[in-house]
Amino acid sequence: MNIEDGISRNKYSNYSKENGNLNIKQNINYFTLEKDKEIHCSKCHALVNNKDIYCKNCGEILENVKSKREKFINQEGEKANFKDIVKNFDLVNGIKTSALSLGILFILSLIIKIILVGTNNEISEIINPIHIMLFSNLASVNIFLSLFMNSAQSSIDFGLLILLLLPVVSFILPYRLFMKNINTSFIRHVKNSLGVAIMYALVLVVLAKISQVQVSLSSGFNQYGYGIYLGFSTFSVLIKAFLIGFICILSMGMKREYEKESIIAGILKIALKTIFIAYILVLILLSLLHFAHINYIYELGLNSYASDLSLGLVVSQLAAYLWAFSNFIPVDFGSGIISILSLIKSNLSLDLILLLGSLIALSALIFIIVGCKLDSKYKGKDIKPVIIFSGCYAVIMGVIGLVSTIYIGDNAASMLSSLSSMQMGFNFIIGMVISFVYSLIMTLIGYKLNIFN
Structure with a gap:
């Protein structure tokens, strides 16, 4: 490339001097003309009206092109x-x-x-x-x-x-x-x-x-x-x-x-959708198993809380906890902790082991599909989209762990005679760390393979 070509493609030149091609492709939808809030002209300091576009004294334009993006970094x-x-x-x-x-x-x-x-x-x-x-x-x-x-x-x-x-x-x-x-x-x-x-x-x-x-x-x-x-x-x-x-x-x-406008906005939206869709799928699965008379609620030690009125509360809560488990996060169910080791060293019934195993398979499949979608959408050679997704996902999972804890101590249970003491949920810090690592690995597999490409 000669010096003249370099000048013609200068970053401050919007059009090429050789063929008129647009060098800087900016979406004009992200820019707007905005009236300055000052009541005096910036050039001659004369008093101006809010409806004036030009200063009546010196002719200075009172509107400026401003970005709608509101970035933390200005044009300089x-x-x-x-x-x-x-x-x-x-x-x-x-x-x-x-x-x-x-x-x-x-x-x-x-x-x-x-x-x-x-x-x-x-x-x-x-x-x-x-x-x-x-x-x-x-x-x-x-x-x-x-x-x-x-x-x-x-x-x-x-x-x-x-x-x-x-x-x-x-x-x-x-x-x-x-x-x-x-x-x-x-x-x-x-x-x-x-x-x-x-x-x-x-x-x-x-x-x-x-x-x-x-x-x-x-x-x-x-x-x-x-x-x-x-x-x-x-x-x-x-x-x-x-x-x-x-x-x-x-x-x-x-x-x-x-x-x-922002890669973070797009990936954050994907992370929110992933958790919402996963939660709904697990909720539907648990509901179908209940109607099929597979008593996983009893195996988890929650049968005393699952009356006809409270069954919906229990199942809706379990859907979040079991999705966390499918991400290899240990979950406390009061009677014990359910973790990946529970599938190997426990007295769980075959039905519950199959349920927990199927949830792990479901989560792996969802993350692989998400990885394929990230590759198709961003088509990047680096793994930045996967890292951003895993970070957003892990933070949301941490928030779920923080707000969804259920705890009734022995003292509280003695006050509220209709309830017994219990503790359910997962640690939000452990949840963030494990969900980040797990989602990163599984999403990266889908990102690299992209079986839909």
Whole structure:
């Protein structure tokens, strides 16, 4: 290549000087003309009107071409400082979104309280709609029970994933009203999702503080009374509400055009779809096995919790736990830990061993298909798409492990006579590490082979 060719293809030249070919292919959909917010002309400092495109005094143009992508790196390649990043949060719409979603969540919680509690005055004194709002965000609750002769205290986690339906439903309308149209880029969508999640979590923390209940109840005529203190863990409310709010808004606003803008956006969308589809498949499989009278619930030591009313809760929770197991993550089921070693050194029935083995095969197949899709979509020689996918997937699995833990200690079980002590779930750190390694290996196999190519 001679010097003239080098000049003609200079990175600052948009068209070739030889044949007029476009050198820099940029999608104009990612750029817009935007009016400066300054009320004075940048050149002559004359006062200008908000509707003016040109300065009436000197003729200076008052509009600039700006990127819709809202990158953290500006056109000069310099990193934007923290102050500039914070300015991009849409505080007003963030407050509107979180406030409306909490309002809808309160109404839903009030309806649930009326349906479940009814006219039971004693339970109404303890449980109010705010408590149901906090329960639906899977927050840990602290209970202190004072009896005539002794007292007991315990922390309880009700990480029932089915409860997440309430926050998810409450976010749908606010997102469409206040967030959908202002998210013009993936980075801006992430920032706005963070802003909504932070405000959503902070409000719930305040509600957790003011909703602490301490009541004295009577157990009957000439019977001793007892006192109950109920309060929610501030740290648990903050972390779980933030994660739930962020993931809800982020997943709702994933647009197809973001995939062209950022490889992370496209792969994150694939990771979310992978977990959702896998969860549904496992849920369908468990439901079919139950109707086929294969009693895997009894083998896992959960038969006492699977009445006709609670069966849906148990199966929906098991689907998440068994998918984690299929990723080689050890899962605690109260009666013991189910891990890959359980298929070799255990007294499990042949039916349950076949179920667990089939889930492992299913997960391997899903990751191989995902790897093929990544290769077909990104066609890269390196394994960067696979690493990004495994990272996104592992983080989501870690979040599931964090919020889905169910724990009722011996003290709590003695207070709630209808329940027995139990612990179910998996460690979120171990879950992230193992799911990252496993998904990386299996997805890489599909990425390299790409049997659909």
